[in-house]
Amino acid sequence: MIANEATTKRGKPQTKHSFYPAWCKRCGNCVAFCPVGILVSDEWGYPRQVDKERCTGCGLCEMLCPDFAITVGYEKPGAVDLAHPASALDSPEVTQEKSDAAKAASNISPERLAPVPREEK
Amino acid sequence: MTAVHRSVVYDWLRHDKKFPHVWCPGCGLGILLGSLVRSLAQGGYDKNQVVLVSGIGCSGRLPVYVDVGSVHTTHGRALTFATGIKLAKPELKVIVVMGDGDATAIGGNHLIHAARRNLDLTAIIVNNLTYGMTGGQYSPTTPLGAKATTAPYGHSEPSFDISALTVTAGASFVARSTVYHVTQLDQMLGQAIAKKGFGVVEVLSPCHTNYGRQNRLGSQVEMMKGYKKQAVRVDRWEKMSPADREDRFPIGVLADHERPTFLETYQGAVDRAQAIRKEG
Ligand SMILES: Cc1ncc(C[n+]2csc(CCOP(=O)(O)OP(=O)(O)O)c2C)c(N)n1
Ligand code: SF4
Ligand code: SF4
Ligand code: SF4
Ligand SMILES: [Mg+2]
Numbered sequence: 001m002i003a004n005e006a007t008t009k010r011g012k013p014q015t016k017h018s019f020y021p022a023w024c025k026r027c028g029n030c031v032a033f034c035p036v037g038i039l040v041s042d043e044w045g046y047p048r049q050v051d052k053e054r055c056t057g058c059g060l061c062e063m064l065c066p067d068f069a070i071t072v073g074y075e076k077p078g079a080v081d082l083a084h085p086a087s088a089l090d091s092p093e094v095t096q097e098k099s100d101a102a103k104a105a106s107n108i109s110p111e112r113l114a115p116v117p118r119e120e121k
Numbered sequence: 122m123t124a125v126h127r128s129v130v131y132d133w134l135r136h137d138k139k140f141p142h143v144w145c146p147g148c149g150l151g152i153l154l155g156s157l158v159r160s161l162a163q164g165g166y167d168k169n170q171v172v173l174v175s176g177i178g179c180s181g182r183l184p185v186y187v188d189v190g191s192v193h194t195t196h197g198r199a200l201t202f203a204t205g206i207k208l209a210k211p212e213l214k215v216i217v218v219m220g221d222g223d224a225t226a227i228g229g230n231h232l233i234h235a236a237r238r239n240l241d242l243t244a245i246i247v248n249n250l251t252y253g254m255t256g257g258q259y260s261p262t263t264p265l266g267a268k269a270t271t272a273p274y275g276h277s278e279p280s281f282d283i284s285a286l287t288v289t290a291g292a293s294f295v296a297r298s299t300v301y302h303v304t305q306l307d308q309m310l311g312q313a314i315a316k317k318g319f320g321v322v323e324v325l326s327p328c329h330t331n332y333g334r335q336n337r338l339g340s341q342v343e344m345m346k347g348y349k350k351q352a353v354r355v356d357r358w359e360k361m362s363p364a365d366r367e368d369r370f371p372i373g374v375l376a377d378h379e380r381p382t383f384l385e386t387y388q389g390a391v392d393r394a395q396a397i398r399k400e401g
Contacts, residue, residue, distance in 0.1 A: 024141075028342055059127060068130055
């Protein structure tokens with residue numbers, strides 16, 4: 001079994017979902033296939049979790065994301081929460097292009113936009 | 122078995138490659154990539170123990186992103202390279218990733234003979250019903266009547282059933298799944314990798330950019346909803362009438378049996394030859 005740290009025994013969500021905008025291609029899989037329909041596309045096409053309490057922690061949004069842009073229950077320090085407020089990603093620097101210059105200009109640091117490998121064990 | 126968290130994927134990606142990866146937004150190949158890495162981590166394999174071999178095509182790009190030994194070979198010849206690697210170093214887990222064109226057109230002969238020999242390899246065949254990388258020409262799995270850039274009025278050949286073909290050719294393990302059925306896909310891959318002998322997993326994956334567009338199937342979301350409708354668990358499939366089977370396909374484990382592997386039968390020949398030399 002793949003451990004699902006996101007839920008308690010009663011199926012309650014415990015940990016936030018991390019979202020990595022720089023890897024997201026705005027394909028809509030996560031939004032289309034969340035079984036409880038709590039993911040919506042924002043005006044840029046990025047997913048946003050709107051009703052966190054109803055999340056079952058099933059992990060489908062993570063597994064059906066072809067681009068590894070979501071992790072459920074693995075909190076990368078400083079990562080963008082999938083339940084981010086609409087304003088968190090609406091700067092054109094972040095949403096339109098991911099060039100280094102744009103990243104540097106945006107107020108979200110580049111490390112927050114992409115997952116990085118954890119320390120080698 | 123150890124329980125690993127899904128985010129283990131990040132530990133197995135080659136972060137020095139350019140991400141996001143090259144595939145189209147929504148392409149099923151990324152889902153398969155995650156599934157494969159999870160099943161390897163879940164199976165407790167060490168990165169140094171695993172070799173990924175691929176041919177050419179969108180599917181052929183997959184091993185490039187995984188932090189294990191990988192060989193990106195020529196179109197249709199992935200199985201031949203993999204055969205050499207396995208025979209030289211039988212202790213390695215050799216996993217081959219091929220497209221439907223790679224595996225059943227240019228590489229079709231290698232596929233049936235690898236299955237017949239039952240060499241201890243895992244073949245993951247990404248069936249998107251088309252030549253994705255080169256723009257949507259028909260492949261041996263393109264359905265009769267479907268449109269392709271090389272069949273603008275509809276394809277005039279019936280298609281290969283990859284799973285049935287490899288079952289008949291003698292593979293020890295054959296399973297079919299889709300990228301939509303991702304939790305099942307994790308399991309099927311894990312089983313195929315653990316299996317001694319030739320293991321095949323046929324993975325239905327949407328190529329909305331080429332196949333989907335030409336056949337007006339909509340986005341990858343629509344195509345994956347199609348898999349959800351069309352795929353039937355194999356136990357239920359067996360009880361279905363031919364009429365009910367129309368436009369559907371079975372998913373699950375289609376063959377799982379023990380048969381001597383090529384390494385074993387080859388060792389038999391080595392032993393016999395050595396015995397004769399000793400006597401002489
Ligand atoms: C020997 C050779 N012949 C033809 C090609 C051109 N070619 C590249 S990819 C491909 C087919 C890809 O289809 P498939 O194997 O199904 O992979 P997909 O892109 O659909 O994943 C072809 C014909 C080639 N690279 N090498
Ligand atoms: S884990 Fe993801 S797919 Fe599952 S309910 Fe929560 S938001 Fe939806
Ligand atoms: S599935 Fe992944 S890439 Fe697609 S919209 Fe959701 S987070 Fe972005
Ligand atoms: S062309 Fe098709 S198979 Fe290739 S990346 Fe795009 S959607 Fe995927
Ligand atoms: Mg193909």
